[in-house]
Amino acid sequence: MALMLQAAPLAAPGGSMYRQVLDPLAGSLSWSALCAALPLLALFVLLGVFQVRAQTAALASLVLSLSLAVVVWDMPLPQALSGAVEGGFYGLFPIMWILVNALWIYRMTEITGWFAVLRRSFRTISSDQRVQGIVIAFCFGALIEALAGFGTPVAITAVMLIAVGIAPIKAATVALVANTAPVAFGSMAVPLTTLAGVTGLPLDDLGAMAGRQTPLIAAFIPLLLVFLLDGRRGVRETWPVAVVAGLTFGCAQFVAANYISVETTDIIAGVVTLATVLGFMRVWQPRTVQRDPEAPAEADSEDREGSGSAVMSFAPYLIICALFALTQVGPVKEWLAGHGVAQFTWPGLDVESPGGEPAAAMTFKLEHLKAAGTILLAAGLLTMALYRVGPGRALRAYGATLRQLRWTVVTVTSVLALAWVMNLSGQTATLGTALAQTGAAFALFSPIVGWLGVAVTGSDTSANSLFGVLQVTAAQKTGLDPVLLAAANSTGGVLGKMLSPQNLAVAAAAIGMAGSEGTIFRKVIGWSLGLLAGFALLIYLQSTPVLGWMTV
Template sequence: MICSVSTNDNAWDLVHVGAATLPILAIFWALVFAKWKGHWASLFALGIASIVAYSVFHIPVQAITFSSIRGMLYGLFPVSWIVINTLFLFNLSVESGQFNIIKQHIAAITPDPRLQVLLVAFSFGAFLEGTAGYGAPVAITAAMLVGLGFQPLQAAGICLIANTAPVAFGAVGIPITVLADISGLPEMAISQTVGRTLPFLSLMMPMYLIVLLAGWKRMIEILPALIISGGSFALLQGFSANFIGPTLPDIIAGLGSLLALWGYLRIRNASAAKKQAQGTVLRAFSPFLLLTVFIILWGIPIVKQMLDQWAQVRINIGSKAMIIPYLSTPGTAILLASLCSIPLTGLSFRRVISIYGITLKQLRYALLTIATIMGFAYLLNDSGITFTLAIAMANTGVLYPLFAPILGWLGVFITGSDTSSNALFGKLQYQTAQRIGLNPLTMVAANASGGVLGKMISPQSIAVAAAGSGLTGKESNLLRYTLKHSFILLGIICIIVLLQAYLLESIIPDTSQIQDLIKIHHKPYATQQEASRAMFG
């Protein structure tokens, strides 16, 4: 689809920028102030976006319809497919009684809910983000915390906030890979730059979570555990991003911090630890171990290529075709892990089928919300509404380093994905930095770093977390829980990027030879139509 806005010199005027903000304000109003349920809020926002696209951006009705349908289909597959099978796996664990064993084992390590948050939401969630992404980590960890006795709103909100630290390197580094391809900058250089920004956030995140959960004084009480958890994560994240690349930081840092905290707690609580048969504990964890194995296997490029060759569905919608790789999607890996774990649960096949039906019933409104939200996101992107907001931010001159992370944040808020945000704005970040004389690497990496803070308030993520924690229909409460924390943490990243741009340039990787490594020819866009063709056409 090509945005057909006027190409005259006033294309980026206040009318277009003001109109472009209306759909964003609409969904915020519906969720935060009107407190509508997620599916009604997303339908309302989609309606406002359609009116703006037609009346201001002159997108034909047929194009609006096709764009929305493509987004809805993407929301159903692969996003909802991942959520369905993730919750199905968890429900199998609960129904078989194995999750009770997991709860007992975690309680044996520590009965302290503050430390359970670090183990489950922060470390285990980061590990899952590194292997799966697409909302699966939040759905799993939120459900686990609810099972451990946390209030659903608290569990979902904490897991959404904890999930920010690993997002930039999620799904085996795909966000950074896409950003490198779009911007033309070396993948390793972007990985290193992000790896010199996010570890500051990772270091403070455990403390931030516990202050949110229990207050400042109770955070100080467990400060050694917090330093071990956040310190080990930040150190391993920074090391792997700078010396290995973007594929493994979350997996290494998540697993490393999990083992470091577990070891510390075992030493501290050795005499009080409750003993359980190792075989029983291993069997209880087996569905999640199988999940990890399948997700890692599905993440191997050659495996994905083979699966795509065997099975894909092509759907033509308007002038564009959607390719649905139903075997290579992480949702299928999660389903296979669930099926392989059935013999270990002791459940009958008939009962398993019943559990899958119950899972679908649990998620019926959440699936509608996810589908509609993705229709909304696709329409904003395809019509040029998102890009209009991006260009407005790019015209802030010397203050742009403050706005570069906000641009990434906006992209993730709209699309629910750091990968999608990087694909949308990676090239724009590069060109804006060139135009105002800043290091392109700093601004391009800022898109990924700022984007992670949009994840916790993205309507798609909110819907997934609500589904995992039993809060479907109460998405507005969850957004209000996370909103201010998204702004606070985004402000910290903006300040870090501003310092990197003007005062701490030496910490950015050497770019003296970077022009020889550019893979994409960059040139400034002359008009909005030209920009839209390049981005969407």
């Protein structure tokens, strides 16, 4: 039975209310910000330097954040623990709910042999793995991001890259780096819709501004992917298709975001780019064919390939696209919005922002019917019927998926618990506010704030919820354009997604190498920081007459 619940707020134990403080350490915002950064620094150092397993690093950082919340920010321990539980539950639903069902669908295609057919189908486009990386991770991944998001593109494309013979760690790295340009408009533009909701700025204005920023990221990503796959030789030999893919996606994003529809931007860009690349490959192929020398030998064995219809091998992904598209149809979208939604104040929390407003993170919205994971579950059931997978076999596949993801569950729930503790205690606000003290130069730091939010939460939507108002407030105080800085929070944030512990855990689980998050982290952090530096300079120049014409 459909359920619509709006629960009354539940007070914290003892009726104690906690108000966030921005400068709890000796009354200094700077020292407080350095203190607030410690859990993040600990997380990244444990992962990248000491190569600690992700679940251990995440738990250690969570304990540190809880300690700082109670000792430095003076947050009541019961409320800090309640906030951690809320974040952990969000890690289970919707994040892990999406990942489990996405990988379950993949596992069914594998046990029925259809994934081998899919691998063969991609090889018919081109037998060159650098081209396959662009088609799978960039083009196909953008379509999945447009519909699902929340790590689904990384999980699916990483597995598909391994299937065409790319080594697992390299496949995970490519999938993570590719999952950047589409993210701001992902999940039918939910990040920007959320940003418009929290800031009060028009969605069309935010979408148009983002459409003048993310295309510049998109233009470089395919070139970066072929470099990751084959170094300078890869760029030298496959730059034509990389340039075609990047420019096509960027131009399509710009046109769709500015003149068609913000919500359908990634769908339009993904479809146009995929069609363009497929057409281009009919008239051009690289001079030499590249195979990954690190790939398992069986990946190249043609006699292991399955036989069957290419359409049938793509069917689960076509079903996913169709179901997500159906949820955006007017009557269906309205029905889902009015049914199956539970929204309530999380028990045990009574938190106010420094300005005295109720903290947004106290409210938990459970959308079990329209959740991406639920739609993927429905797609899995249809895949069962299409591939004639019996209930017993399907349940065994589901159980195997859960076993594969057991440590990923620990990592993701711990990271989201960390994010919620930092948000509710005021640690995140302290970090953002400290950066906002730089005056007109804040335009240079604006995307860094969004990057920080996504690096912590793994979600551009969450980063916009955390820092959207901060960006607008800072813009008003410094005389900068609020739309420019708010959009930069989202577009800069996407560059932090590749090194978010949540997404690292998703990638490691997808390639069957849970525990390799530190290795993957070291592969992507340089690219994340390098792209962020260039993008921050772009936003700063857009705030000046040098590139101000791009924002008009």
